[in-house]
Amino acid sequence: MAVKEFKLPDVGEGVAEGELVSWLVAPGDRVEEDQPVAEVETDKALVEVPSSYDGTVEELFVEEGEMVPVGDVIISFRVDEEGEADETGEADAVDEAGDETAAAAESEAAADEASAEPGTADAEPEPAAADAEPETPSGRTFAPPSARRLARELGVDLAAVDGSGPGGRVTEADVRAHAAGDAGGADAGGAESDEAPAPTPTDVGSGDRKSAVRKRGEDGSGDAPEPAGRDTTLATPATRKLARDRGVDVDDVPTDETRDGEAFVTGEHVRAYADALESAAATASTGGGSAEPTPEPEPVDVGADAEPAASDAAGDAEPAPAGATEAGGDETSAPESGDETVPYRGVRRTIGKQMERSKFTAPHVTHHDTAEVDALVAAREELKPTAAERGVKLTYMPFVMKAIVAGLKEHPYLNSELREDEEEIVLKKEYNLGIAVATDAGLMVPVVDDVDEKGLFELAEEVRDLAARARDRSLKPAEMKGGTFTVTNFGAVGGEFATPIINYPETAILGLGAIEERPVVRERDGTSEVVPAPTLPLSLSIDHRVVDGAVAAEFANTVMEHLETPLLLLNE
Template sequence: MVREFKLPDVGEGVAEGELLEWHVEPGDTVAEDQVVADVETDKAVVDVPSPVNGTVRELLAEPGDVVPVGTVIITFDVEGEAPPESERDATTDAETGAVAEGDGDAEAAAESSGNGQGGRVFAAPSARRLARELGVEIAAVDGSGPGGRVTESDVRAAAESQPDESDDGKQLKSAVSRIDDGEDGSGKSSVSDGLSSAVSRVDDGESGGSDAAGGAVAAGAVEAAGRERTLAAPATRQVAEDLGVDIDDVPTDEVRDGQAFVDEAAVREYADAQQRAQEADAEALADASEAGEAGPPTTTAESGAGPDAVEAAEGDRREPYRGVRKTIGRAMERSKFTAPHVTHHEKVDATALVETREKLKARADDRGVKLTFVPFVMKAVAAALDEHPVLNTQLDEDNEEIVFKSDRNFGVAVATDAGLMVPVVDGVDGKGLLQLASETNELVAKCRERSIAREEMQGGTFTITNFGAIGGEYATPIINYPETAILGLGAIEERPVAEDGEVVARDVLPLSLSVDHRVIDGADAARFVETLKEYIEDPTLLLLE
C-alpha cells in the first residue's frame, strides 16, 4: 500500500514552507515519528516526522522548493494498511485507465484521472481555481512542479495553447476586460469598477488584431467576491489587514457552517493578483499612449525588472528574500511605518554592576549557568516598569484603547544567520538571576540552532536588544510591534568620568530607549531611564524587589 504524506500545517497562519533538507532517500526504512525532512516556514525551521512505519517510495520535492501546506512531498510503502477512503471512492480500469466515479463530483473525478497519464493530479487550490476560470481541464495539464505538480504557470500555458474562441459572442472565462481603441480613438484603456478592469487588452477592434501600439495583454485579474460575511481565523484577518485586502473580496470555494471560509493562502494569492493586475494595467496604459511603438509590452513579472528592481552587475550575488528573513522585514516595516519612533539616549555608570556580576559569575559557573549582564538589566527593567507602567503597554487601535500589560514578559533580540529573532522570557519579575540567565541562554541557543518553537516567540510586553555584545555605543532600535518600547544596550566600556572635580575611569553602559510616541511621551521615557539608572548603578536595590 502506498501512503502519501502532505506537508502539514506547522503553525497558525503558515501557508507554505521551504524544504531545506531530506534526511531520507528512496528505499530507506523509517519508523513513525522519525524526522524525514527539515522545513523552514516564515516563523522558524521545523522537523517533519514520518506518519507511518514503512519504506520511502518517492521524494516529490527538492531542497530549495517552496511547498504549499497540503502538498504531497513524500510517499511511503506501508505493508498491511488498508487504502484510505479517498482512494476507495474510485476504481481504475487496468487497461483503459478509466475512472469510475464514487460519490465525488466531476472535479474529484478529474483529480483522480491524472495528467493524461493515469494516477492522481497534484495541483494547488490556486491552480485549480485558475483552471476553472480559464476553462482548462486540470487533468489534461502536464505539471512541471515537484513530482509532476500542476502550477499556475502550467495552467496558463495550457490555456494559451487552446484554440482561440470565435467572435460569435463567447465570453472569456477569465476576468479580462477588452478595450477597443477604435471605440474612442484614444488608444487608452479606462479603469472600470473593481479588479476586473485592472488587466486589460488593447485591441484594434478586429478579432486577433493589434492596435498601433502593438496591443497589450496582461495577466488575468481576479474579480472581487464582494460577500457580506466571511469566516476566517484571526491570524488570517490580520494578514488581510496588513496587505490592505478586504477579506470579503477574497475569492474562495471553501464553506464552513454555511459561510464562505478564507485562509491565509487565499488572501496572499488575491493580494498578489491585485498587485500584478495594477502593474499590468499601468503598463498597458503607458504602452497604449506611446504612438508608433510596436510589439506587446514586457510585464514586470516577465522581465523581472519592475520600477524598484535592482540590476545585478557581474560578480554580484543574489539569494532569495523569503522565509524567516522576509517575516522579519515585514515586522520591521510594519513597526517603523505604524508607530512613530522616538529614541532617548543616556549613559549609565555600570561600575557596581560589573563588580556584582564578577562576584556572582563563579557561583553561576559552578551551577552550570553562564551569567551575562542581560539578566541584571531584565530585573532592573521589571522594577522600573512597576514605577512607569506606560512603557509596558500595547495600543489597541481597533478599540482605541491603551492596554497596560500586567505581565513582565521580555523579548530578547538574538542575531542569527537568518536574521534577528526575538524569543520571550515569561514572568521576569518573579524569577531569580540564575533562572533568568538559564532560560535566556536556552532560548538564544534554540534561535541559533533554528529549533525554537513559534509559541516561544510570542506574548512579549517589552524587548531588550544587546547590540553592545557585537560592538557599538548607541542605536535607534525598532520597536517589536505591538509593544510600545524597546531598550538597546551598548557596549560596557571603561571611560573617563568627572567625579568630585576629578576625572576617573568608570565602566559606562550606553542606553538607547525607543518608544511609540503615540502612547509614550518623551518625558515618560526620560523618567523611566532615570529610574532604570538607579537600579543599574546600585544593583543591591534589586534585593528589595
C-alpha cells in the first residue's frame, strides 16, 4: 500500500483557484479512477473533480467552503502497489521523507523503519495507533473534515467516539458530546493533556504533510504561544483573509509545513494560533497569572475595516484577536444585529469584477426603443404546433436572435471588439450570441455559436439546452466563451426598459422587455387612434468609443424592422 496525494487540477482555462463546495467521499471510502470525489466552484462554473487513483480515501486536507489554489493537495489515497510488502504504508512515508536509501532498498530494513512516523518526537505511540485501528474500512473512523478539526481542537480521540450519523459516521455533535462526557480528563495538568491524542487512521502515512496543528493548551499551560516571527510565509488568499479577520500575523503563526522550502500556513494553523491567543488573553483579563499586562479587548464590529494594534517590543503582550468578544473570545461571523454574511466569491465575484471592468472601461450609452410585434406574435403562434411535433418549445428568442444577426450584418461595428493595446477595432465575421441566464449562483452567459447558420427550431432547442445546463451548473467553461454580442431578457422577470452592462470586451448588448399589450397610435381610414397592441421594449447599450449613437439607433431600427415583419427573417 502507498499513500498518494492528489492536487486540485486545472479545471478550466485561466482558473487559478476554486471553492471546494462539497466532498463526495469520506475517509475510508473506496474509490475508482475517474470517480468524482469533490465539487469545486470556480469563477466559471461548478465542476466535479475526479480521482486519478483506484484505492481508499486516506485523508481530506481541505474544508468545505475553503478556497483552494490550483496545484494544492486536497486529498490523499491509499493505493495498492504491486510488489509492495509493507501493508501499513509507513515505508512509503519514510521514503518520501528522504530517510536513508539503504533502509528504503531493503524490505526488512524498511519494515524496521516503518514504526517511526517522520517528523514526530516520540515514535512509541505510532505502532499502537496503527494496531488499535486496522486499515480495513471496517476499522476506520468515518467523520467529515469539520468533525475531525473539532476533535483536534477539543483533544478528542475520534476512534473513541460513537458515531450517530449514517453508517456510524461521527458528527460534530458526537464530538462535543464525547468531550463534555470526558471533561475530567481535559482539565489542565491532567496526564492525558501532556501528549497529543492518538492519531486517527487518516493521520497515518501522509509523510511530512500535516493536516492539524497542536491544540490549545495541550502542554498544560495557558500561556500565549511564542510567535514564529518569520520574514516570509506562504499562504492562500483565503488563509491570509482569515488571519486578518482573527487579528493575527501569518508570519507569527507556527507551522511545520513547507512549500518550496518556505513555511506554509493553512487556515487550520491560523485558527489554532488565534484560539491560543484568545485563551491567553482571557486568562490574563481574569487574573490568570500572566506576567505581562494584557489590555482589555475592545468590542469589535465585524463589519468595520479595522486592523488590530500590534507592538514592536519583544516583551509586549500579544494583541487581542479582531474577532474576539469580551464574553469569551469566540469568533463572530455577523454583527449582533443578526445580519447574515455571505462569501463573495465564485461566479458571483466573477460577475462583479466583469461588470466593474466593463463599466469603468467602456463608456456606456443606452438607446431605448419599442417594436410593435403583432406579426411576430402571430408567426410564433402559427409555428408552435409544427415545433411541438418536432419536440421543440418555440419561444420568441430565436426570432430576436435572427433579427439581431440581420442588424449586425448591416452595422458590423456592433459585432466588434476594441483592442486598446494594439489600437485597433476587430470586426468579427462570426455571429456568436451570448444569452444571459439567471441562476441561483448569478447571471451566466452561455454562447450560441454561428447563429446565422441555424434555423429557428435549431436555435430554440440549443437555447433551451444551454439555459437548463446553466441553471444546474453543468455548463463547460468553453460554452461561455467566444461571444460577439449578448442578449439579456429581463422582461421574463418583469419590466420594460433597463440599462444593461456590456459583456466586455464585446461592444454592445441588447436588453429585452416583456412582450405585452400597450397603447399604440395607429392610422386607420385617414385618422389616428390609440389601440392596444403587443409591443417589445428594447434597451441597447453600446461602447461609445466604438459606436456612435446614430449607428446604435440605425441598428435598433433594423432589428425592429425584422421583428415587425417576420418574413424578412427568411433571408437570415
